[in-house]
Amino acid sequence: MQTHLYFINNELEKQFIHYHDFIQKQIQKNFQYYLYQRNxxxxxxxxxxxxxxxxxxxxxxxxxxxxxxxxRKTLSQFNKEIQSLDFIQIHKSYIINKRFIQEIKNQEVILKEQTHLPIGRSYKESLKEQN
Structure with a gap:
């Protein structure tokens, strides 16, 4: 059995505009850069x-x-420079990319490449709100 799709012309145009904007935002999000400086x-x-x-x-x-x-920089300086919602501070010493979170446990975050990072007490609530 074949599936046939029928579109109403004015709705199709709205859908194209919506998906165009969505795709454009995703591309911009994936190609944001950080300028790393050393020596x-x-x-x-x-x-x-x-x-x-x-x-x-x-x-x-x-x-x-x-x-x-x-x-040579602080975490807060780094965070201000990137201004990305994909990154969240989970400890006074760690900022993580939310895209790489595999699992959040009570005391730690496990990233997809199997890195275990501790969650600071003062950051637990903001981590829960973000997920």
């Missing part, structure tokens, strides 16, 4: 390729599909 060299990192960011002393470690990158 005078600037590189672009796609935000969609970053698993999580770790704060260690006065620097951050960006854990991504391409490996680890270290930069």
């Amino acid at each position: 005078g060299i600037t590189s672009k990192i796609r935000l969609s390729q970053i698993y999580y960011i770790e704060s260690l002393r006065h620097q951050i470690i960006i854990h991504s599909i391409n490996g680890e990158m270290i930069e």
Whole structure:
């Protein structure tokens, strides 16, 4: 049995406009970049390729599909620069990309590449609200 689809012309045009806007937003979201700077060299990192960011002393470690990158910056500075709703702070030392969350447990978040990160007490509520 074959399925036949029938469209009303004015509805089809509305659907195309809706999906065009949706697809355009998804493309823009997937191709947002962060400018990583180290030793005078600037590189672009796609935000969609970053698993999580770790704060260690006065620097951050960006854990991504391409490996680890270290930069002298605070987590709050990083968060202000990217201005992305895909990232959420779960601990005073960790910001994660929500796209890579596999499981949220009581005390930790497990990312898809099997990294276990602790959840800070003061961040539990905001993590629940985000999911």
